[in-house]
Amino acid sequence: MEKLSSNKRKRRSIKNKLLPLIVIAMVLPLLILSILNYGISNKVLLDSFKNNSKEMAYQMNRNLNDMFMEIEATINFLSVDENMKDLVSLEEKMNSNDDAKEKIKEELDRTKYFSRKMIDNKVKTGNGLFSIYVGSRNKTFFANSTNKAGDMAGYDPTQRPWYKKAMENPDKVVYIDPYVSPSTGKLMFTMAKTLKGNNGEILGVIGADITLDNFATKYKDVSMGHSGVLFVMSPDGIVLSHPDEKLIGQSVKDQEVFKVINSEKEGFKEYTFEGKHKYTSFITNDKTSWKIALSFNTNETANELNTINKTNILIALLSSIMGIIFALYISRMITKPLKVLEDGINKAASGDLTEDININSKDEFGNIGNAFNQMTANLKSLIGEIVSSAKVVSENSMSLRDMSGQTSSATTEVAYTIGEIAKTATSQAVQTQRGMEKSEQLSESIDEISKAIHTVKEVYDNVTKLNSNGMKEIEDLTSKTALVNSETEKLNEVIVAMDTSSQKIGEIIETIKSIADQTNLLALNASIEAARAGEAGRGFSVVAEEIRKLSESTAYSTEEINKLIIDIQKRSSNAVTSISATKDTLGKQIGAVNGTREVFGEMYKSIVEVSNYMKHIEALNKTMIINKEDIVEAITEISGASEETSASTEEVSASAEEILAIIEDLSASTNKLSELAENLLQEVNSFKVE
Known part of the structure; x- marks a missing residue:
């Protein structure tokens, strides 16, 4: 019975109470700091990914605009070139003047030769230019070497979307939505501008077909983190550029990503694609209304956070060990004089007031010992x-x-x-x-x-x-x-x-x-x-x-x-x-x-x-x-x-x-x-x- 009572007293001792309190007092703040650190780190990492993805989308948009500016410069140059104007004017003169028809034809052939050579050189400069051509108001069609007029028998350029849109917007380079070329099977888009004579009269329209192969290849390997991909999408949901070549040219109009990106001009949104939760930063190109977006999985920050968690756990373990050692030392300093006090008080409780207690310290425990001795004397x-x-x-x-x-x-x-x-x-x-x-x-x-x-x-x-x-x-x-x-x-x-x-x-x-x-x-x-x-x-x-x-x-x-x-x-x-x-x-x-x-x-x-x-x-x-x-x-x-x-x-x-x-x-x-x-x-x- 006395042994059981002794065990209970040990379980209730101040030493056993102080030890967990000191450990908790040291570990709990670290645990709270770790949780806060996790939340803050998650937010900081997400903001970092958000800013980086946004910057990459902006950079790609700038690159697209640079490419468009170069091609626009080419089209603007050709729209004021005299040879391009002569292609249409000489054709019209030849059809209306039978007397000088042979002479005009010779001059027209010479003009076609120099014009084709010039636009062939422009096509070879790169930037995805596939062909450059001219459609006249008289329904004649002239193109570079890769797209000869002889291959276009019965072709009426005035009925084509690029011709009509340019006529609706004179003096302005217009963009036609991307399409798959029936002759090459390649994904491309068209830029066009009206061709005016020296008197300001519209003679026809200059058009340029630009393939997206080089563009898609150039940005194929652009990524961010482990899952971030950069892609471009047309206003009607056609994928123009994507690391996964199987998706290029495919329509995602029925997917959630299309609805999310199309809801605003630019932003940062969350969506689900093929069962995976993703974030996307996107921006709309002002010239073409294309959507440039960078998407990554919502768990992209998990690896970075795992490293932070491991560090936090290690710090918490080390702090717990140090806390236990420190708690043992502190509890021993406190319980030793308390033990002397306990023995003296137990004797006094049993009625023995003949013995004094001796605590050799000048702190509160020493004061308590002196007060106890004075109390027994008074008793x-x-x-x-x-x-x-x-x-x-x-x-x-x-x-x-x-x-x-x-x-x-x-x-x-x-x-x-x-x-x-x-x-x-x-x-x-x-x-x-x-x-x-x-x-x-x-x-x-x-x-x-x-x-x-x-x-x-x-x-x-x-x-x-x-x-x-x-x-x-x-x-x-x-x-x-x-x-x-x-x-x-x-x-x-x-x-x-x-x-x-x-x-x-x-x-x-x-x-x-x-x-x-x-x-x-x-x-x-x-x-x-x-x-x-x-x-x-x-x-x-x-x-x-x-x-x-x-x-x-x-x-x-x-x-x-x-x-x-x-x-x-x-x-x-x-x-x-x-x-x-x-x-x-x-x-x-x-x-x-x-x-x-x-x-x-x-x-x-x-x-x-x-x-x-x-x-x-x-x-x-x-x-x-x-x-x-x-x-x-x-x-x-x-x-x-x-x-x-x-x-x-x-x-x-x-x-x-x-x-x-x-x-x-x-x-x-x-x-x-x-x-x-x-x-x-x-x-x-x-x-x-x-």
Whole structure:
């Protein structure tokens, strides 16, 4: 058991704690620095690759521009050369002048010879020039030795893209996107410019085919790091230059690299190609819109970083070994004086205060040793005093225990008496509280009655107002009914007069009808007499016919008027009947209005009586409210006094109980003090001070 305890103490020793702490304190910063160094190195290497790849792409772009400038210089030179102009002008003269055709042909052949020799020399200068040629506006074609006109029978240069684009951009060298030549199978592109005469008139276009073989070969071995490759791509995704010759001339339009590079004019992007993650720096050539790019694998920096990691690991291992050695030395310096202190403290803990400890150092450990020796000396003196005091405490605690017993009995009787008084005071307070609650309920009931009386008064005032308004409305209704009755009498007289007039009109209509019938009869007789008179009575016959028609029309109109008069007479009769019924109704209405007036009069008398009663009730209610407030105030004062009395009694009772509890606690504490004094003497005697 002691061996196990010893092993535990060793595991918990300061030496075992200091050793890992010191090692961690030395190794952890190195580990953090290594991680930071790795991240910074990775960024620095990536920035270095980024800058180098960007610079290489820029350099290749400059080289391309230099090549383009040289070829442009050649084309610009040829576009102003007199021999090139004569090729077109002499051809046109020969076709338009039959008389001097032979002479012009000789001069043209001589010009072709010198021109072909000149452009052959230009082609041989390099820069990838494959052929130089001229297409005239008359659809003739002239080329250097590698591309003879005789091989181009039926060829119309004016329909070619290079000719059209140059014509669209006069005085400017234009570039045609790369293509595979059908005759050679080589990848090439075309540059062209208009050819102008001395008068500024466009004679045709000078073109130059440039092969990309030399260009691709020249930059085939250009690389960066282990995986960096430099390549050129046309705007439509055709690979123009690449270390892998299989890719040259192939389209990568569907690949991610095309989408990434084509998204911006220049930049540094990440993409995936054939399952590998890559970075690329790219730039766009301003003349051709070609994309020059340098791509490398994203893990290109891994080798450099591995070297850095190995160095960091080696430094960390060496630092750990040195840290362990240093930690062992430091922990030994610290634990040796601690061991001396531990032995001295263990003896003091077991009660042996006779030995001092000796630490020969002037640091904190030496100060602790001196302080420990001083502490043991003070403990010796203190223990002697404690022994004397414990004896005195033991004797006094016995006397105090007897006195506390007597006091406890007397206090118990006082507490019982005060408790009975408190019960009585509490009961009185409860009864007073109930009276208070009843008075509050009475007060609330009186308030409700007061509210009801106020509401009844408001209703009464409203009824009085409505009764007054009703009387006014009845008076108004009476006057209007009388007016309606008067107007009805007048209307009846008018309708009777109208009925009389319609009867007279009927009689007149009958007379008119009789006259019309007689006129019709006379017209008929006149027609008969006119017929008898023959030709002499024809005019009279016409007049008689017109009179007959007029009499028939009059008879018809008279009949219609008669129908209207009969209808008016019927309506007049109905109106007279309705007016009579209306007069009867008005008579009944006048009787009802008079009856209503009498009812409102009786109602007004009742309201006046109710008003007198309401005033009396309101006066009684005010008196009741005043008395209610006096009762509530008196009961409230009684309740407050009862509660104060009850509270005071309860406080006295509680104080008595607290005193009793304190005395009981004092008695218990006295007993415990006596026991502690005896135990203290036993414990103090266990110390060895001599």
